[in-house]
Amino acid sequence: MKTNQKKAWFFLAPTIIFVTLFSIYPILRAFGMSFQSGSLIDLRWTGFSNYQYIFKDPEFWLAIKNTVLYAIISVPVGLAISIMLAWIIFDKVKHKSFFETTFFMPYVTSTIAIGIVFRYIFNGDYGMLNFVLRCLHLHAPDWIDDPAMSLTTIIIFGIWSSLAFNIVILMGALRNIDPNFYTIADMFGASGRDKFWRITMPELVPTITFLLTMNVIGAFKIYTSVYALFNGQAGVGNSGTTAVFYIYNKFQIVGTPGVAMAATVVLFLIILFATFLQRKMMKKIGEY
């Protein structure tokens, strides 16, 4: 039966109009603008000059370095902690939904508001964190005002924020594992450790792949949490600048949209490459 119900286009019309105007057009426009120079009202084609500019700009490299470091530290650490916590809740705790509700709270709350609270907790003089560290006779660094600490502070805040989504998704995946696997393993006298590494982890591989992808994409887009932690700045002396910060700065403050869009295209390619790379990696692990 070959029917062509043209009325479908009527129902799809609002979606198609908005998507064309605010998703497809801006992608093409961003790509085009990356080859143009001048201010927004006076753009001229200048070929690859914007790309040449950013690749020579030390600030761009610092932004990329910070963003990549943030991604490769905060994502695996956050995910490892999430797996550990999800497994403990799933395996050992009675009031599972209570803990799930608790750990999910950061996901629904505003990053700006919580960033302000973290700035207060991280305060070098009267912050709660350094008070605890001093009580334990540990080194109490100046988390906010020391440029060398900026990235560390951002990473800690990033890990804290990432647990929520990871734990809830992992709990969903753990619930979907066939309980018979564990029953059979018990009959053969498998230890808790065996069960975790031979049943749970292999069953979680697809979910972990999914979470890695989501987390890496999220990590490369980091902006709001830095803004909140350092009160609108990218850390002292721009020490904690990130790719999106660089783009925002070049677009809105410096007024060179072409440079901003060239950086956007590069960031987008990095995200694509990172996603591709880790999909391949996880496939290998899955086969193994």
Next chain:
Amino acid sequence: MKRIRIGVLFSYIILFIFAIITVFPFIYMILGGLMSFQETTSIPPTLIPHHFEWSNYAKVFARAPFGRYFFNTVLTASVTTIVSLFNSLLGAFAMVNLRFKGKGLIQLVLLSLLMVPGEAIIFTNYNTIAHMGLLNTYVGLVLPFLTSIFYMYYLQSYFGSISDTIYKAAMIDGASDWDYIWKILVPMSKGGLFTVGLLSFISGWNSFLWPLLVTNEDTMRLLNNGLSAFASDAGSETQLQLAAATLTVLPILILYLIFRKQIIKGVVRNDLKG
């Protein structure tokens, strides 16, 4: 036997430590918003204020138009939610129940657009809105978000689980597509629509970068932008910053605690959020 018990105890300790780390910032925010200035900066830090300074909230409202921010945020988050839900509903219906040429292509284009990070297009969208002369307007704040590929995709999976024979039977009974959508599809997927609505409202409430770009007048700011501006202006008055942060977080936190089951289920089900 004893080794296992120690293992369990150890797990519990880890779990409680992380639970405290997760919840502490929220509790500290609420308590800190009720402290006096001296208490917020004392060493050792104050945990529970000696006397609840409710006047902090009066000061916050006196210093910045938080009432206006609330109004703006509720308005834009509600409009975005309702209109994008309506558009996604119609689109998802067409993709699930109707057969037409080009359906595969549409699906492919939409799915690939899901992969594009919002930050990559937000600046050129700013450009579009500026050209339309919509900076500092409510229309400008909501326009790019009036449809959501993500929610449409989510609803498609919801509608897909409703048997196609119901649609065919409705058609035979002489119902129009419009009747089918409102009398059958919507009532049957109330749960899914409600969850999508909640998630959309929450993300609208927490939006930051877009309103930062398209508004610069104080009266058009949304809550999070107002909050970050207030935090810079209030400088060292930590207790006021924390009171303002509480104002921003508390409504959503209450909404979350009421609907926690639907929200968590919705997030786990969608598995795709970007």
